[in-house]
Amino acid sequence: MSRRRPDTTDAPGRPCPCGKGGAYAECCAPLHRGTRSASSAEELMRSRYSAFAVGDAAYVKQSWHPSTRPRELDLDPAMRWTGLEILSTTGGTAFHTEGTVEFRASYRHGGATGSLHEKSRFTRHEGRWTYVDGDVEG
Template structure:
């Protein structure tokens, strides 16, 4: 069953937003777009997309999802670089969640680069 609105926080339907990236119909044009699509992939437990968009230099052997955790919202704090004309960029964000009924937030400044022309997540600063 399709998700009506995109969990990434954009005011778009999932199929027209991150869904097209998750299905491989498009690739992210900016580091922020990739960050949003990766957040949506965490929401939907799409490990294949997360692996595909993780740098070969830092990709873990497997991706585990935290039991009892539900992602509830994404805030982009700031970005540097990461445009269609850059090869590197950072995205600072706050990802809100509940875990076993308790609210929490993960704040991170993530680095992104291009590998084979595609934006990929590298690591948290």
């Protein structure tokens, strides 16, 4: 699989892929650049989705818990993430050390469309939210 160059430009007004409605420059870009940390498991989930959407494999890998982080991570350059829907969350706030986020992410790959439905687990590691793993639903 080839590596995809991140498209992390902060063009004014460029919408954030995470779907919260703000501009990428103020939403997920600061997390991708490391100038701000996610305040919740949901925010980390959204920033990871955005990292997949812009091709930022380094952020995806860095935000993965060290115990489950893959050695190599190549993003498919043909994959286009087209939408994120958060279905439910448990825990994952400033008052928790663990949380889950259930989501559906839509994509286009070649001529096909589809979606990924996952219940992801997050935990704090060294004070920061990290992705541990997830169960892919039907």
